Amino acid sequence: MTKPLSVAVAGLGTVGAGVLTLLRDNAATITARAGRPIAVTAVSARDRTRDRGVSIAGLRWYDDPVALAHDPNVDVVVEAIGGSEGQGADLVRAALKAGKPVVTANKALLAVHGAELAALAESKGVALAYEAAVAGGIPAIKALREGLAANDISRVLGILNGTCNYILTQMRERGIEFAQALSEAQKLGYAEADPAFDVDGIDAAHKLAILAALAFGRPVDFDAVHVEGIRAISALDIKLAEELGYRIKLLGIARRTDAGIETRMHPCMVPVAHPIARVDGVFNAVVAEGDFVGRIVLEGRGAGAGPTASAICADLIDVARGRTTPVWGVASPDLSHAPNVPMSKRVGAYYLRLMVVDRPGVIADVTAALRDHHISLESMLQRGRAPGEVVPVVVTTHDCEEAQMRAAIARIEALEAVLETPAMIRIEAL
Numbered sequence: 001m002t003k004p005l006s007v008a009v010a011g012l013g014t015v016g017a018g019v020l021t022l023l024r025d026n027a028a029t030i031t032a033r034a035g036r037p038i039a040v041t042a043v044s045a046r047d048r049t050r051d052r053g054v055s056i057a058g059l060r061w062y063d064d065p066v067a068l069a070h071d072p073n074v075d076v077v078v079e080a081i082g083g084s085e086g087q088g089a090d091l092v093r094a095a096l097k098a099g100k101p102v103v104t105a106n107k108a109l110l111a112v113h114g115a116e117l118a119a120l121a122e123s124k125g126v127a128l129a130y131e132a133a134v135a136g137g138i139p140a141i142k143a144l145r146e147g148l149a150a151n152d153i154s155r156v157l158g159i160l161n162g163t164c165n166y167i168l169t170q171m172r173e174r175g176i177e178f179a180q181a182l183s184e185a186q187k188l189g190y191a192e193a194d195p196a197f198d199v200d201g202i203d204a205a206h207k208l209a210i211l212a213a214l215a216f217g218r219p220v221d222f223d224a225v226h227v228e229g230i231r232a233i234s235a236l237d238i239k240l241a242e243e244l245g246y247r248i249k250l251l252g253i254a255r256r257t258d259a260g261i262e263t264r265m266h267p268c269m270v271p272v273a274h275p276i277a278r279v280d281g282v283f284n285a286v287v288a289e290g291d292f293v294g295r296i297v298l299e300g301r302g303a304g305a306g307p308t309a310s311a312i313c314a315d316l317i318d319v320a321r322g323r324t325t326p327v328w329g330v331a332s333p334d335l336s337h338a339p340n341v342p343m344s345k346r347v348g349a350y351y352l353r354l355m356v357v358d359r360p361g362v363i364a365d366v367t368a369a370l371r372d373h374h375i376s377l378e379s380m381l382q383r384g385r386a387p388g389e390v391v392p393v394v395v396t397t398h399d400c401e402e403a404q405m406r407a408a409i410a411r412i413e414a415l416e417a418v419l420e421t422p423a424m425i426r427i428e429a430l
């Protein structure tokens with residue numbers, strides 16, 4: 001039997017413990033596919049005494065995860081600590097510098113420091129693998145980097161945060177508001193006590209930055225991603241969207257346009273018939289569009305011990321086999337430098353919901369503001385008539401530029417009869 005691949009696992013939380021369990025439970029399958037056994041020999045976490053639901057007896061223990069990088073009996077390091085800075089990041093750098101391949105689930109680290117780390121890994125000729133960092137168990141990285149490698153990709157988009165998708169699904173199915181859906185998700189363990197990273201779109205934007213780098217062969221650029229979360233979505237907008245034939249999803253979209261690359265994370269209205277509209281609950285999905293392949297849709301579990309360990313172990317099998325590809329699909333010096341397209345240049349249709357006092361002339365004022373900014377109406381819907389009362393008015397537009405829409409909204413918001421900040425949701429033609 002060929003020498004086993006000796007693995008160090010740093011971080012023994014949901015992900016790290018899941019990796020130990022999967023390597024143990026599926027040892028025979030993994031050995032066959034890797035051509036040799038893959039064995040964890042060293043681990044690191046903060047609390048040595050904590051019960052992790054999986055035995056760590058007989059494994060070398062390190063209080064300092066960075067020390068794993070210098071253990072001569074470790075062939076490959078799995079980083080499952082997390083964070084764009086701190087011990088997880090220090091370990092990844094130290095391991096790569098020591099010439100050890102790294103497998104990580106850390107999207108924050110890759111989104112923020114991915115360009116530097118890729119250059120380091122390539123200079124050392126070792127793998128930096130991160131299938132688990134995007135959409136958990138969905139093999140989106142492999143699909144984009146290898147399966148679709150011959151295509152020019154025009155767009156990649158996805159539902160990249162299960163917490164947000166769960167909340168939006170609950171809001172739609174039960175007609176509840178965001179605050180209630182969030183608090184229930186927290187009780188069920190689907191949302192963190194501090195939900196900001198998820199509901200404000202940051203976690204998903206990290207993943208989008210990674211997908212965009214891969215899809216378009218350019219240095220990962222988290223700062224270029226326009227990020228909005230789902231806090232402003234109301235049950236009313238979800239209901240009105242349904243009436244118009246749309247579902248509201250938090251989508252990450254990276255798109256090639258004549259002006260460069262758009263990368264944006266925000267709630268979208270998507271046609272009910274599109275496969276992504278049907279991806280509900282904690283599930284994730286990634287859609288890629290290539291010039292020869294057409295559209296592909298991948299759906300699955302985006303988080304949790306099993307799916308994430310599945311992705312990490314697939315990367316370990318590649319390392320065991322000696323299969324490597326450049327971190328971003330093309331070698332760092334060959335990455336393209338296509339410009340970023342700012343959000344103000346996004347062209348598309350818009351949904352606008354206003355709460356207005358029902359009195360003569362209001363609709364004329366709203367349509368005049370749109371007309372003056374060269375925005376043409378696709379539809380307008382007023383729910384019931386209640387003279388003197390506040391009623392919702394919904395406008396959908398034909399394609400226009402985001403900057404035009406923003407200017408029109410500023411004018412509409414200033415109208416005396418418009419009582420709340422207008423709700424604006426972008427309609428995506430998919």
Ligand SMILES: NC(=O)c1ccc[n+]([C@@H]2O[C@H](COP(=O)([O-])OP(=O)(O)OC[C@H]3O[C@@H](n4cnc5c(N)ncnc54)[C@H](OP(=O)(O)O)[C@@H]3O)[C@@H](O)[C@H]2O)c1
Pocket residue numbers: 010011012013014015016044045046047048050063064065079080081082083087105106107108132133136302303304305308
């Ligand atoms: N959870 C998921 O479903 C999922 C999915 C995809 C990607 N990820 C990514 O995977 C990574 C880990 O996530 P997780 O959910 O497994 O987190 P977690 O459950 O909070 O586990 C983190 C682990 O890191 C250890 N740790 C923290 N600081 C450390 C330090 N300074 N030195 C040594 N160990 C340290 C903790 O030790 P103690 O246990 O002793 O406290 C814990 O075992 C993150 O990058 C996350 O974004 C997670």
